[in-house]
Amino acid sequence: MKPRFAQLFAMLIWLLASLAGAQDHDSLPSWNDRAAKQAILKFVRTTTDPSSPNFVPPEQRIATFDQDGTTWVEQPMYTQFIFALERVAAMAPQHPEWKTTQPFQSLIAGDKAAIANFTDKDVEAIMLVTHTGMTVDQFHGIVKDWLAQARDKRWNRPYTELIYQPMLELMQYLRANGYRTYIVTGGGQEFVRVYAEQVYGIPPEQVIGTALATQYTHDDAGQLVLTRTPKLLLNDNSSGKAEDIYLFTGRHSKAAFGNTAGDQQMLQYTQTAGGAPLMMLVLHDDAQREYAYGPAQGLPDSKVGTFTQALYDQAKAKGWIVISMKDDWKHIFAWEK
């Protein structure tokens, strides 16, 4: 090689290396350059490099994300429960009997004291009346219509804009490296499937969640339809997350992301598969930009989301990475940028 070509060649190598570096850097622009971001980059490097002892073949690249509190806001109430409450109000005119039936009576009257004391059975009654008895297509339409007009109280934005931008970037970065991203949520599988493709880029077959049994039967017009029934088929919380990931995929996840004790088993299931897996927990410690809650680190307790001190201690002991929203995330929402 003549000196001039050697020089050009060296420049080209340098340019390519810079581009590669820049690409790495740009994949997670909403993350501050701290341990959490470094752990993500290292995980991808290690598991996608064929010469690495922890290389993961493409077909086994699965990453699982809890949703509420992990990929979008879960305060002051789970979005799906807000949907249920607003549905009761919308359905009330067709249900005059609710004026004298609990828990609907208190709900319609806006009796805050009574609502604050709702039992699990009250909540279940509200969930069932708003989530069952229709076809799957009808339910899909109801949720879609609701999402189009519903606004959260704090930011006055559609709920589907309350997605954490750093987690979206993480999903995209993993997909760009051959990972299939799954939502694994304690929330309703069919609720999340309505917007998962548009919001997360995750197709319905990669949304696993709590599921009611459907029934394939004839409707009044004699057409065969899939109807939603009140029978709980999958409770996708705690151990259910590990069990359902296996049920749906027959595999272990190689990376898992959660934020509460209910995600613990999913992270354990990911870790026990060996290799160099990635387990992360989102800590809500940013009251100014989002919320700060969960007993861990002395944050206020909350009915929603339970990042306990025990979970925090387990994370430290097992090498799970705790993401501080305050310190690790440059932006929380896309519209902040």
Place this chain on the structure above:
Amino acid sequence: MKPRFAQLFAMLIWLLASLAGAQDHDSLPSWNDRAAKQAILKFVRTTTDPSSPNFVPPEQRIATFDQDGTTWVEQPMYTQFIFALERVAAMAPQHPEWKTTQPFQSLIAGDKAAIANFTDKDVEAIMLVTHTGMTVDQFHGIVKDWLAQARDKRWNRPYTELIYQPMLELMQYLRANGYRTYIVTGGGQEFVRVYAEQVYGIPPEQVIGTALATQYTHDDAGQLVLTRTPKLLLNDNSSGKAEDIYLFTGRHSKAAFGNTAGDQQMLQYTQTAGGAPLMMLVLHDDAQREYAYGPAQGLPDSKVGTFTQALYDQAKAKGWIVISMKDDWKHIFAWEK
């Protein structure tokens, strides 16, 4: 364009067209050129041509296959039941109590009269003792080891060689055209997942089947493991096939292949989604090369596989295509070629 180039250009077009034609022809070499094959080719043409009114976007391209009797031999018994029977024999030395406990006593003694009269409860007892109480990984290993040494009685071949070559070609042809192929079986989901990738080219997340609940718990050594329990979670037969396709994918299948009344709802579910879907049923009418059974067309009845006359009539009425193994398939098994 100069004449010479025009000529060359025309030749090139002709050559490409021939190659494309040849490719179409070669995709299903084990199929005779009859209505069934033509229907498959037409389905793929219609649903993958962007200018067609029945074009199916790639993300919606799902094809579902029943297994027993549709993609592999189900006579004289379902392979999974043969596995269970042979497992009982293998496990017997560790279970001296079976010498005096039914149905195991009859089974170990080879009492054919008693075995022929086994009740559903007897069969269930045999299935549970051979399919539960171990971890999912242990079960996977047991099935894998069994498949490696088990041979069918008629051809003296591994069961995984009793796959219908025309159906394999069909799966490959659909995949080459952007379809994701799913097994949707009344058989055990975890049983089929052991060999589906190797035998069908179908990854575990695209195997849907009858499923027992697993439990994510600590084993005796304190390790967290997924254990198989005797609780039936999904009964993937009849209506269950439609329900489970929706549960796993959130979508309708665009093509469905079965062979018994238990596949009827899967075909209906496929048809009611609109467009130009493909519904096919395999008729076992070739006693010489495989088996001939099922009341349809006056074939002998059989305990396994129930292609009833009613199903045959429904197929005719609804435009479902009946595949005659005798007339439509040039070869049945890969080793016949």
